[in-house]
Amino acid sequence: MNLWEYIQSRQELLEFEFLQHASMIFQCLVVATVVGVAVGVATYRYPPIATFATSTAGVIFTIPALALLGLLIVPLGLGVAPTVTALVLYGLLPIVRNTIVGLQGVDRVLVDAARGIGMSRPRILLRVELPMAWPVILTGIRVSTQLTMGIGAIAAYASGPGLGDQIFSGLSRIGGAGALESVIAGILGVVVLALIFDAVFVLIGRFTTSRGIRV
Amino acid sequence: MSETVTDKGTTGVPIELENVTKRYSASSTGLAAVDDLTMSIPAGKIVVLLGPSGCGKTTTMRLINRLIEPTSGRIMIGDTDARAQEPNELRRGIGYVIQQAGLFPHMTVGTNISQVPQMLGWDKQRITTRVDELLDLVGLDSGQFRDRYPRQLSGGQQQRVGVARALAADPSVLLMDEPFGALDPITRERLQDELLRLQEELGKTIVFVTHDIDEALRIGDQIAILDKGSRIAQYASPAEILANPASEYVEQFIGSGSAMRLLNFAKVADVELGQVAEVAPGDEVTRVRETIAGADTAYALVVDAGRRPTGWVTSETIDGRDGTAGELSAPIETTIPARATLQEAMEGLLHAEYDVVPVTKANGEYLGVVSLGTIQQELSDLKERQKARRQERVSAGGDSA
Numbered sequence: 001m002n003l004w005e006y007i008q009s010r011q012e013l014l015e016f017e018f019l020q021h022a023s024m025i026f027q028c029l030v031v032a033t034v035v036g037v038a039v040g041v042a043t044y045r046y047p048p049i050a051t052f053a054t055s056t057a058g059v060i061f062t063i064p065a066l067a068l069l070g071l072l073i074v075p076l077g078l079g080v081a082p083t084v085t086a087l088v089l090y091g092l093l094p095i096v097r098n099t100i101v102g103l104q105g106v107d108r109v110l111v112d113a114a115r116g117i118g119m120s121r122p123r124i125l126l127r128v129e130l131p132m133a134w135p136v137i138l139t140g141i142r143v144s145t146q147l148t149m150g151i152g153a154i155a156a157y158a159s160g161p162g163l164g165d166q167i168f169s170g171l172s173r174i175g176g177a178g179a180l181e182s183v184i185a186g187i188l189g190v191v192v193l194a195l196i197f198d199a200v201f202v203l204i205g206r207f208t209t210s211r212g213i214r215v
Numbered sequence: 216m217s218e219t220v221t222d223k224g225t226t227g228v229p230i231e232l233e234n235v236t237k238r239y240s241a242s243s244t245g246l247a248a249v250d251d252l253t254m255s256i257p258a259g260k261i262v263v264l265l266g267p268s269g270c271g272k273t274t275t276m277r278l279i280n281r282l283i284e285p286t287s288g289r290i291m292i293g294d295t296d297a298r299a300q301e302p303n304e305l306r307r308g309i310g311y312v313i314q315q316a317g318l319f320p321h322m323t324v325g326t327n328i329s330q331v332p333q334m335l336g337w338d339k340q341r342i343t344t345r346v347d348e349l350l351d352l353v354g355l356d357s358g359q360f361r362d363r364y365p366r367q368l369s370g371g372q373q374q375r376v377g378v379a380r381a382l383a384a385d386p387s388v389l390l391m392d393e394p395f396g397a398l399d400p401i402t403r404e405r406l407q408d409e410l411l412r413l414q415e416e417l418g419k420t421i422v423f424v425t426h427d428i429d430e431a432l433r434i435g436d437q438i439a440i441l442d443k444g445s446r447i448a449q450y451a452s453p454a455e456i457l458a459n460p461a462s463e464y465v466e467q468f469i470g471s472g473s474a475m476r477l478l479n480f481a482k483v484a485d486v487e488l489g490q491v492a493e494v495a496p497g498d499e500v501t502r503v504r505e506t507i508a509g510a511d512t513a514y515a516l517v518v519d520a521g522r523r524p525t526g527w528v529t530s531e532t533i534d535g536r537d538g539t540a541g542e543l544s545a546p547i548e549t550t551i552p553a554r555a556t557l558q559e560a561m562e563g564l565l566h567a568e569y570d571v572v573p574v575t576k577a578n579g580e581y582l583g584v585v586s587l588g589t590i591q592q593e594l595s596d597l598k599e600r601q602k603a604r605r606q607e608r609v610s611a612g613g614d615s616a
Contacts (some may be wrong), residue, residue, distance in 0.1 A: 113317030115282060116390075117331050117380065118307035127330075131321045212319035212364030 006181035021162035032091030040099025069158045083160030091144040098140025102133030115204035150193045163189040227420030228293030230256040248274045259418040263435035271445030310381030310389035316373040318365040325361040331384045349379040371402035389421045394464030399548030415577040432480035452520025454485035484553035496541030517544045522580045524573040
């Protein structure tokens with residue numbers, strides 16, 4: 001049985017797992033983006049707290065994915081809960097860091113001009129700082145996507161959803177019929193999905209970044 | 216529409232700073248950035264805060280729109296205490312222009328300009344009309360520039376947009392913090408001239424911060440030369456500062472060549488203009504003769520109903536002739552605007568058909584006359600005063616020795 005035959009014979013399952021993986025990553029990203037940008041916005045004006053936020057996210061980042069998943073099984077059990085938690089935690093760092101860096105990087109002169117013409121604090125954030133920092137924040141979300149895409153596959157270790165199942169079940173019976181094909185199909189699926197997500201981000205970037213600051 | 220820019224005359228309000236102090240360190244002994252400053256800024260005038268960096272001039276300006284809160288003292292803008300208003304609301308009513316314009320790069324020119332009207336809740340149609348009107352006012356074609364982004368504009372164009380943004384809601388006060396500092400000399404001079412032209416039309420109260428004495432002399436109706444702690448070393452008109460520097464500090468600031476500077480910067484409006492006999496265009500020749508006979512000159516100026524000078528009549532040209540003053544007068548080709556510098560006035564005088572030339576306001580209204588003698592007198596006065604000051608200083612130095 002070659003790879004093509006394997007994929008054809010399990011088309012339905014593979015399609016389901018592919019979409020499941022995509023949906024898992026997407027939902028985790030949405031949560032990570034909301035939380036990450038919120039943490040960034042809440043802390044960027046207070047450098048010590050901003051540093052604390054970034055380094056906390058950095059510490060989470062250094063925990064091996066497998067170990068974190070293992071640890072999360074204890075309080076959360078198997079399946080979706082530990083997977084989503086782990087993915088969101090990993091996805092946070094690039095978003096928090098880029099939000100802080102992006103917001104801190106907005107020219108102080110512009111903020112002064114905004115205050116000078118009578119913009120309120122929330123308005124300055126929404127109208128000036130966030131749009132100016134947006135390309136940097138978006139890059140953070142993109143990096144986050146790439147990261148969680150791979151880690152999402154490992155989630156199968158905690159019986160999580162997605163293409164990880166193909167990889168792990170294949171690896172566990174390697175040498176058996178179709179085992180290698182299963183692993184490769186899973187990996188291919190993750191790679192294709194990553195490329196699709198990245199292309200989508202390029203498009204989002206084009207449509208949501210002002211022409212005035214596009215590089 | 217009361218907020219249109221076509222309104223002539225003064226729309227500005229006076230600003231009073233009363234015993235204003237700003238300290239950055241909490242201790243009351245710490246050096247104050249602004250130390251007990253009291254000054255009044257007249258309505259509709261350009262007042263320049265001039266001083267070396269670190270003298271507190273920018274801090275002083277930022278106190279007015281409360282970008283910096285004073286430690287003590289009171290600031291009155293028109294009839295209201297600046298502190299009685301919510302800071303953001305206060306700032307929406309005060310135009311603010313900074314160096315390099317401070318335009319938002321992610322917004323188009325039009326959106327940049329419409330920020331304050333948007334906050335004030337104007338409707339879309341009114342904002343669009345206003346944006347076009349403002350671009351026109353600052354000399355940019357609205358069709359061409361409205362949808363451009365700041366980075367597609369030159370420095371000078373950006374600063375024009377900056378001025379348009381500040382004027383958007385027709386504020387009565389404009390704060391300008393070294394607005395032309397980053398521009399090349401030619402563009403700077405052009406924008407200075409245009410600011411003066413705009414000001415003649417708008418009559419705002421403008422507080423203008425600069426460290427450039429030439430810019431201050433060119434722009435200012437009044438100049439406040441500031442020393443450390445925003446202490447006023449001298450607060451007077453450019454001509455007065457050039458002619459009578461109040462202290463050695465001021466003199467150092469002006470530097471050498473004050474006679475040339477006087478010619479370059481003192482405005483015709485600042486010198487004492489001569490007055491001549493006036494007749495109306497409809498006056499009969501007998502009436503004109505009487506007027507000339509009653510004056511100590513052999514000529515009279517024909518001034519029409521709109522107070523515009525239209526021609527000269529001399530006792531020779533009307534001798535033995537009939538008709539009205541208007542018919543008999545020799546038309547005036549050269550007038551000198553009150554805004555002109557003495558140097559420009561001199562040039563005008565050299566090319567004029569008569570030795571005496573009428574001075575007019577921007578709208579053409581007659582103010583008085585100027586001649587080479589007037590300017591010469593001004594220069595010799597300056598020389599006299601300088602000599603007197605030098606002697607004073609020598610004798611003062613001798614006393615203390």
